[in-house]
Amino acid sequence: MPKMGESITEGTIINWLVNEGDSFEExxxxxxxxxDKVDNEVPAxxxxKMIAHTFKAKDVVPVGETIAILELSENAKTEKKVSKSPAVTQEKSKGKISSSTSNLSQRVAPLPSGGAGGxxxxxxxxxxxxxxxxxxxxxxxxxPGTGKDERLRKSDVINYLEKGRPFQFAQAVPEVSGFQIPDLKFDKGKGKIVEMDRMRQMIADHMVFSASTAPHVTAYVEADLTEMVNWRNKNKDAFQKKYxxxxxxxxxxxxxxxxxxQDFPMINSTLDGTNIIVKDEINIGMxxxxxxxxxxxxxxxxADKxxxxxxxxxxNELVGKARDNKLKGxxxxGSTFTISNVGTFGSLMGTPIINQPEAAILATGIIKKRAEVIERKEGDTIEIxxxxxxxxxxDHRIVDGYLAGSFLRRIADYMEKFDIKRSF
Structure with missing residues (x-):
């Protein structure tokens, strides 16, 4: 019986999930x-193979008491009894993976109702x-799970990955309940049928995956780009002539x-399980x-260098290659952060979907002249x-509102405080 906490001296066996004589995986x-504090699961x-249970369900067992005899695989470097220490050393088994999910791609399991994992x-x-x-x-x-009560085992997930994740973008099969969404049989009309090309299918898959993986939240700011616009308009011809x-x-x-x-490096990160990888390089996708x-x-x-x-x-080189279909892999x-200039299409603003596995994506809207109230020492003025x-x-899993808002405001600040005296 492993120790479940500093003050825990005993535990009650709720039920056995692996019967005597049954095999199990790591x-x-x-x-x-x-x-008396919480329910726990004891992993293999x-x-x-489970040789014997030394206690039954509902038994109260002191911490450290032997509760089962296990026969572990030949390469497992652990004791043949459940360790008295809660820190059990785990070594990967080299046995064969079950092929019980060989017909995986031929069916889509219904999505159970409930919380995590349905x-x-x-x-x-x-x-x-x-x-x-x-x-x-x-x-x-x-x-489909092959464990007791259809629980998922490690081999089930490994086999699923090897099959190419056939359910990755599958639609959930609704369960029959007291209220059912009516099948409205929408009339999709008639017209020219355009088959999605391979790239459009990949984009669709990537967007569905991103939207279903990361909890998206969008923050907005407004920036006054007057100084930047004026400097660019004044110098673009000289810049092109020089370079x-x-x-x-x-x-x-x-x-x-x-x-x-550089001011907020956590934005330049990726989630890997329970670890956050803060990237060393700043590679901006466009x-x-x-x-x-x-x-x-x-x-x-x-980009920072x-x-x-x-x-x-x-x-200019990348945009040119993209338009000529000459981009290489x-x-x-390697992008770590992406910018989508929706203003190019005349959009005022946008709510872009994150380019996985990045933590955030920026959309820049159209630059538009407006009458604004400007605070000056001599008083407020209305200017164009x-x-x-x-x-x-x-991605709200790893970025909170404070960080996102501060980072977004900092971008706007750098745009608004553009040095009109800068040279090139």
């Missing part, structure tokens, strides 16, 4: 134990594997974003339209200013 839950330290029990080991591979609880709920490069707003935006990321109408995200590597000339060269890999909305969609 991480499978052997039994459930209740204490390695794969093996009301289904998810062991810590299965949960860790799911997080590592970005498998949502809804997706887990559709995987033979067009000076668009994109490198200017990337410059401000890279500075803000959502770019292709001639087909699809979007692709070429990446400006090490490039000057304005280098940023302009890189962005390396051009679209160049205004733009910025929106940040962020």
């Amino acid at each position: 991480g499978d839950i052997l039994l459930e134990v209740a204490t 330290p390695a794969s093996g 009301g289904r029990f998810i062991s810590p080991l299965v949960d860790t594997i799911a997080r590592k591979h970005h498998i949502s609880y809804e997706e887990l709920a559709r995987i 033979n490069e067009k000076l668009t707003f994109t490198p200017l935006f990337i410059e401000c974003v890279a500075k803000a990321i 959502a770019t339209a292709l001639p087909s109408g699809n979007l692709i995200v070429p990446v400006v590597k090490n 490039k000057n304005l000339k280098e940023l302009a060269e890189t962005t 390396d051009h679209t890999k 200013r160049q205004m733009m909305y910025l929106s940040l969609s962020f």
